[in-house]
Amino acid sequence: MNVVNDVTIAGAGAAASFLAMRALQLDLQPTILRVSLPAVVGIEIVPASAWRLLDALGLGDVLAGLGAGLGDGLTRRLPDGTIDVRDGRSLHVERLRLREALLREAERRGARICEIDRLPPLDPEVYAVDATGQRAAWSRPVVRQGREWADIFFADETVIPPGTSTLALLGREWAYLASDQTSATVGVVGRSASVSGLLDRKILRALELVDGAPFRHVGRRAAFVQWATKPIVGRRLAIGDAAVHHSPIGGRGLAFALGSAFAAAAVLATWRDDPPAASAARSYYESYVAAEAHRHVTFLRNEQPSLATSQELPEQVRWVRSSMEGAYVVKGRVTPGEVVTLANGEPARWLGHLDLIRLREIVMAERSTASIIAHLSEQGFCIADSQSTLSWALERGLIVPAERTRAEP
Numbered sequence: 001m002n003v004v005n006d007v008t009i010a011g012a013g014a015a016a017s018f019l020a021m022r023a024l025q026l027d028l029q030p031t032i033l034r035v036s037l038p039a040v041v042g043i044e045i046v047p048a049s050a051w052r053l054l055d056a057l058g059l060g061d062v063l064a065g066l067g068a069g070l071g072d073g074l075t076r077r078l079p080d081g082t083i084d085v086r087d088g089r090s091l092h093v094e095r096l097r098l099r100e101a102l103l104r105e106a107e108r109r110g111a112r113i114c115e116i117d118r119l120p121p122l123d124p125e126v127y128a129v130d131a132t133g134q135r136a137a138w139s140r141p142v143v144r145q146g147r148e149w150a151d152i153f154f155a156d157e158t159v160i161p162p163g164t165s166t167l168a169l170l171g172r173e174w175a176y177l178a179s180d181q182t183s184a185t186v187g188v189v190g191r192s193a194s195v196s197g198l199l200d201r202k203i204l205r206a207l208e209l210v211d212g213a214p215f216r217h218v219g220r221r222a223a224f225v226q227w228a229t230k231p232i233v234g235r236r237l238a239i240g241d242a243a244v245h246h247s248p249i250g251g252r253g254l255a256f257a258l259g260s261a262f263a264a265a266a267v268l269a270t271w272r273d274d275p276p277a278a279s280a281a282r283s284y285y286e287s288y289v290a291a292e293a294h295r296h297v298t299f300l301r302n303e304q305p306s307l308a309t310s311q312e313l314p315e316q317v318r319w320v321r322s323s324m325e326g327a328y329v330v331k332g333r334v335t336p337g338e339v340v341t342l343a344n345g346e347p348a349r350w351l352g353h354l355d356l357i358r359l360r361e362i363v364m365a366e367r368s369t370a371s372i373i374a375h376l377s378e379q380g381f382c383i384a385d386s387q388s389t390l391s392w393a394l395e396r397g398l399i400v401p402a403e404r405t406r407a408e409p
């Protein structure tokens with residue numbers, strides 16, 4: 001295998017810039033191939049789950065300059081008219097402004113940007129990353145599921161408070177509303193296109209917008225699920241939407257663009273630094289993408305394993321998941337080793353700085369939530385982090401309340 005150093009990235013969206021910045025952190029030299037293609041304006045919601053990786057890329061200052069809104073929970077209007085609020089902080093930012101800022105930042109840090117008219121065919125000798133979004137230009141074949149499209153409407157003035165996110169489920173279609181500091185977006189998702197190009201009254205009312213709110217139709221985006229059947233072949237990896245394109249209802253597009261960029265960069269760095277681990281790195285990336293597609297399809301079918309809904313932690317817990325041989329990323333390299341399987345089948349080894357194998361040892365030795373938290377505190381985790389770690393482990397089915405323990409099949 002040739003020594004990896006130069007990496008060619010097709011596409012210039014968020015995933016491409018995230019990958020370029022991560023590659024630079026790992027001393028790889030990225031070149032982004034940019035073709036000027038039309039793109040849809042709109043507010044994007046970046047969930048708090050993505051902030052750790054944004055932070056790892058040191059993007060705080062870049063994001064601070066984008067007029068973002070800070071969201072605090074998602075208001076959902078259900079088909080019967082009832083309303084609930086889902087907790088969760090988020091950053092709301094206009095997508096084209098974000099992409100331009102990310103690309104400029106990647107260039108400033110050392111990525112080469114090549115403006116071209118047309119993407120060349122994939123050269124099998126080159127280490128390449130397909131970041132061409134849902135078009136998956138270098139990553140065919142793809143599997144598609146669903147036929148929904150989203151009509152996007154945009155208001156470039158403040159019509160609702162910054163950081164608003166509202167979802168209205170309306171039977172066969174659904175709509176969302178999101179805002180940053182100066183603008184707002186409505187997406188209407190269904191199988192038929194908006195004929196008039198106007199937001200209809202039913203949608204305005206469901207989203208609690210006034211008649212005549214100044215939204216104009218700005219385009220359509222795919223809202224079906226799609227994934228590349230071969231996200232890694234030879235020296236080519238697919239990331240972001242080119243690997244898995246999500247339904248907008250999942251709110252996972254940007255988080256996956258980030259996560260897959262980190263995972264792909266780790267594979268490239270492993271190929272360069274540790275050739276004997278090359279095939280473990282390949283399997284790691286295949287399972288990483290397959291797990292994301294599976295998780296998302298399961299989520300859409302509403303077949304998620306029953307998630308813990310209470311914020312209250314039980315007094316006693318018990319570890320119920322098994323582990324297996326797999327691979328995980330440490331310091332930007334893929335390492336073969338033991339991983340735990342989450343309830344949705346995804347393998348995992350680290351939650352931030354916490355080794356899940358270590359968490360399993362602590363839970364197996366302690367069981368009492370208070371003493372597990374005390375143990376984690378001794379290892380430098382604050383009480384709030386320890387509590388949210390245990391909530392995360394409950395939600396992912398790693399632990400269950402001790403009173404309701406059932407052995408894993």
Ligand SMILES: Cc1cc2nc3c(=O)[nH]c(=O)nc-3n(C[C@H](O)[C@H](O)[C@H](O)COP(=O)(O)OP(=O)(O)OC[C@H]3O[C@@H](n4cnc5c(N)ncnc54)[C@H](O)[C@@H]3O)c2cc1C
Nearest residue numbers: 011012013014015035042044045119132133240241253254
């Ligand atoms: C209106 C809208 C609202 C959204 N809201 C959210 C949200 O709230 N939260 C969220 O998480 N996600 C949201 N998403 C999804 C999110 O934008 C994507 O998941 C994310 O941008 C994926 O990044 P990407 O770089 O993989 O793809 P893209 O951002 O689509 O970038 C693909 C890049 O490849 C280029 N390209 C395509 N074809 C070719 C070709 N043949 N040759 C060369 N270059 C090519 C494109 O020009 C573009 O630069 C939204 C998307 C849209 C359109």
